[in-house]
């Protein structure tokens with residue numbers, strides 16, 4: 001067991017750090033304030049391979065291990081969790097396309113997506129189907145050589161600004177086994193988008209509802225086989241949960257660095273804040289929790305890389321733990337800035353607002369507990385917790 005990063009991994013993380021400093025740091029506050037979707041910055045991330053980090057090589061991706069992927073997302077999220085989270089969702093959808101699309105559809109979309117020239121959304125949630133994702137009602141009916149799609153999705157990240165929708169829709173009976181996945185070009189006739197949702201955070205990426213009204217796609221746009229869509233969606237989310245957890249780790253790392261600097265600069269009672277032991281202890285606890293979260297995420301990522309049978313459980317545990325623990329780290333960092341932490345002059349309140357939704361999406365943290373608890377009681381617990 002080796003916990004050290006290789007030289008290549010360090011170099012890769014350094015590239016991401018420099019990119020985040022030059023392309024995100026000068027603009028992240030403005031993107032948040034004005035709800036700007038930074039299409040050009042995302043395309044530049046694509047030039048470095050960040051839009052197809054773990055997508056297969058035959059789709060133009062880097063096919064990196066998930067562990068290496070976390071190194072990139074962590075550095076980007078330390079500066080801008082919202083934009084990074086979008087890039088991570090795009091990576092998840094692109095991996096799904098690269099892994100399960102027919103050769104023709106992969107050839108048409110793969111390189112465009114992995115290069116960041118085109119962007120993808122992941123479309124599972126519906127107005128009446130959130131945590132109970134297997135209850136979706138959007139239907140895709142095979143008619144000759146085409147599917148006819150009707151229904152609607154809610155809360156779709158990037159919707160209205162992306163080019164491809166990785167869509168889960170019902171082709172069969174009720175339940176998970178009746179769901180299939182599709183690659184749907186985002187501008188087809190019959191697709192319409194709702195208003196941009198007003199959100200607490202994640203303002204640099206749009207979130208919208210999508211309606212499908214007699215949308216026709218060639219049958220070749222099915223991902224995998226009919227009835228495999230829920231399994232494909234959940235496999236996407238295993239990696240997606242590591243990505244989102246990593247965005248929390250990155251945001252917490254960014255917040256901690258700000259707090260560390262601030263304690264050494266700010267004086268009260270004639271002394272630097274850093275000289276108060278209560279605040280030193282706070283900093284020590286924040287660092288400890290951050291490292292615990294990061295290690296848990298890396299463990300889950302390595303489980304996924306190894307194809308371990310308990311990878312899903314570890315991904316759920318890591319997502320739950322890291323997004324909760326890191327939210328607290330960011331909140332503590334804000335507190336250490338006193339009133340200034342509450343002002344938009346500092347990035348703390350933005351990091352906090354952005355990280356809050358990580359406890360809700362890609363499966364709420366309650367659902368993460370459902371996944372872990374159910375597997376433990378089914379006798380399917382990971383070795384480490386028997």
Ligand SMILES: Cc1cc2nc3c(=O)[nH]c(=O)nc-3n(C[C@H](O)[C@H](O)[C@H](O)COP(=O)(O)OP(=O)(O)OC[C@H]3O[C@@H](n4cnc5c(N)ncnc54)[C@H](O)[C@@H]3O)c2cc1C
Nearest residue numbers: 122123124125130131155156157360361362363364366367
């Ligand atoms: C900003 C944003 C972006 C998003 N992006 C996407 C996206 O790109 N694609 C996509 O498909 N979805 C996306 N989502 C949707 C997100 O995944 C859902 O909001 C989430 O899964 C929860 O579903 P819900 O909102 O319907 O809440 P509900 O399922 O209605 O849950 C309400 C509450 O009840 C709890 N709960 C529900 N069932 C149980 C249970 N069995 N046991 C214990 N507690 C339970 C939940 O944890 C939650 O606290 C996004 C959401 C947000 C806010």
